Amino acid sequence: MAERGTARFVTIEDVARDANCSTATVSRALNSPWKVNAATRKRVQASVARLGYRPNVRARLLARGTRSGSICFLLSNRQFMHAFHARILQGASDRAEAMRLQVLFACCNYSPVAPPAKIDLPHILSARGVIDGVIVAGTNYPNILHALDGLGLPYVIFGTNFIAGDETYVSASVHIDDEDGGYQAASHLLEQGHKKVRFIGDVSVPWYRRRYLGYARAMTEAGLPCDPPTGSAYRGEMEMGFSAAADLFDRGVEFTALFVAGDVGAVGAVRALKSRGLSVPEDISVVGFNDEEAARLCEPPLTTVATPTEVVGSECVNMLHSLLTGSEEKIEPVVLRTELVVRESTRKESRNGREAVSITRG
Amino acid sequence: MAERGTARFVTIEDVARDANCSTATVSRALNSPWKVNAATRKRVQASVARLGYRPNVRARLLARGTRSGSICFLLSNRQFMHAFHARILQGASDRAEAMRLQVLFACCNYSPVAPPAKIDLPHILSARGVIDGVIVAGTNYPNILHALDGLGLPYVIFGTNFIAGDETYVSASVHIDDEDGGYQAASHLLEQGHKKVRFIGDVSVPWYRRRYLGYARAMTEAGLPCDPPTGSAYRGEMEMGFSAAADLFDRGVEFTALFVAGDVGAVGAVRALKSRGLSVPEDISVVGFNDEEAARLCEPPLTTVATPTEVVGSECVNMLHSLLTGSEEKIEPVVLRTELVVRESTRKESRNGREAVSITRG
C-alpha cells in the first residue's frame, strides 16, 4: 500500500551516471577517497551534493557484512525508569554519538528463576543484523546472560545492579565502588567526631550490602563498634529510612549520626527524626547515597555520596566497543569511584556518649 | 579484521537445503504461511527450529524496500534527561514494543535561531533506511522541523515543550492540557474557600503561560481578581519558587494560597514560606504541577496536578504509526488531560480577607 519505502530515493547509480563513472568509483570516493584520483573524487562529491545522495544503510550493511553500528541499551526489571538509569542512558548515548554508534532503547522483565530460554527478550535482540551488542542495565540476574549467550550477542553489564551468587564473575562489567562509597560516608562522620554511627539500608540487596561493608570497615579501623544494619526496602526506600530511623529512636538506641545508604531513604530518616523532635544536623547528622534530586530537595540538603552515573553509561559503551572490535587488551571489570558531597545534613559532634543518649531519647 | 559479521550465521539457503525446498518456499512459509502446503510448512518450521535460523533483517529490509520498523526518540536541548522525559521515553518504548517497533534514542542540541541546515542532527537521522520517523521530545523550536522536513522524515512532536510563535500549527503533535490543569489547580483552591490565590511561574515560557491562563480563567469565573504572575526560571525552578514566594510575603501581598506551576518550584515556595514563619497548609495552601518525585518528597506532600507522562510517549508512537502507515483518518493534535492529586499541602480556608492579611504579614 502506501508504504513509504526507500526505493524512490537517489541511489548510487544515479550518482555514477551524473558523475560519469562507475558505481564502484562512487563507492570508493565515499569510503576510501585516497584510492581515487583527485579530479574524479571532486566530480563525485559534486554529484553527491547536487543530488543529495545519502547511502542506503541497509544495502551497505548487507554488502559489507560487518557490524551494524547499533547497540542496545536494555533496561531490565524496572517498573519505571528512574533518574538514575536515565542518566546512565544519557551517558551511554552521548558517548555512542561521539563514536558514531546508535543506541537502541529497550525494556525487558523476567523472573530471576526463569530458564534462559523462557526469558521474553525484546524481539530486536533476536533479529539478526540489527544490533551488535547490548548494555545490560537495570536489575539483572545470571539467567539473562545465558539467554544472551544463546543469541551470540556480546554484552556488557552494569555490575552494580547485578544480582548473583558471589561466584559469578563477569569480566565485561562496569561497577560503582559501593564499598568505598560506604567507607567515605562513614569516614566523613567519624572525622566530624561522631562515634555512634548507625547504618540504615537493606543488606539483602547487594549494593546496600557493599555499602554496609565499607561502613563497617571504617568503623572497625577507627576502633569503634560496628552495629548491625537495619532497614527493609520492601515497602519502598522512603519508608525504609523512615521506619528504620524511627525504630532506632523508639528503641532507645544511642546514635549521633546515621548513614542511610540511599538518598530517598535518607529523606525518610530525616523525616522520622523530625517527627521525634530531633533536628538535623543539630542533634543527628545524616549522610545519604547517590546524590539524587532528593538530596538537594531535602531539608536540610543532604550530605551524600555522589555516584558517577553518566560515566557508568559511557564506560559501558567504551567496553562494548572494545569487545566488538576485539581490540588489544583483555576486558576487565571497570570500577568507578564515588565522591563525597558535603552539604548541610552533617556537622561536628563533640558531645560524649552519655549526652548523646539523653538527646536521642529526647 | 576480527570483525564480527553476520555472514557465518545460518541463512535461508541452509534452511532450504535442509527442508528440501527452495528459498522462496522457506520465505513464504515464514512470511505468508497460508500460501504453502501444510506438510511443507511443517518441514520448513522443523528445519528452522533445528538450525536455529533467524532471518537477516538487513537483507529482508533491502529486499522488501519497506519501513525499517525503527523510530527515533529524539531528546532536544536537555543537559540531562529528567525523570519527566524518562517517563515519556518509557511510555513510548512500551507502546513500541507492543507494536513491534524499535525505538532508537538520540540527543541533540541546537540554537532556536540556527538555520535548519546548520542544525547538527544525530547522524542516524540522515542515514537512509535506518529510521522511519521521529518523536521530537525535549524543548524544541520550529527550525528543527524544517531540518527534518529536509530529510524527508515524518515526525510527531511533543507539543507541550514546543516553543514557537502562536501561528505555528503542527498537526502531528501530542500535548498536555496545561490550561485545564491550571484551571483545576485554581478551582481546587477556590473550592476550599480561598479567595486570595496567587500564581507563581515563569510566563515567558509557554507551558507556564498556559497554566496561568487556566488559573486566570478560574479566578475570573469565580468573580475574583486575578493577580499578575510572578517568578523567573532563570536561576532554576527551586529558586523561582523560593524567591517569588518570599518576595510576595516580604512585599506584604495578601494571599492564603499559592499555585506554583511546577513541583520543584512549589517545594521552593514551601521552603520560603517556612523561612518566614508560616506553615503549609495551616497558614498557606500550596498546589504544584506535574506530580514529580519532588511532590512526594515535599513536607508536607504536595497537592499537585498530575500529567499523563507515559501516555504522552505512547500517544506519540500511535500517532507516528498512523503517519507511517498513511492510515485512514487525518492526523490531529492529541491533547491529554491532567488530573488533580490532593495531598497534604492544601486545606480549607475560612478566614476572611482581613485575617488573611494579618497572617501573611506574620
Place this chain on the structure above:
DNA sequence: CTGAAAGCGCTTACAG
C-alpha cells in the same frame, strides 16, 4: 502450491 530468476543498493576482490 512451488521453483527459477530477478532485484533490493551497496561493496570489493579481480582484472586491467
Place this chain on the structure above:
DNA sequence: CTGAAAGCGCTTACAG
C-alpha cells in the same frame, strides 16, 4: 586509478 561483475541474504512477481 577505474570498471565489470559477483555477491551480501532475502522477497516476490512470474511461470508453471
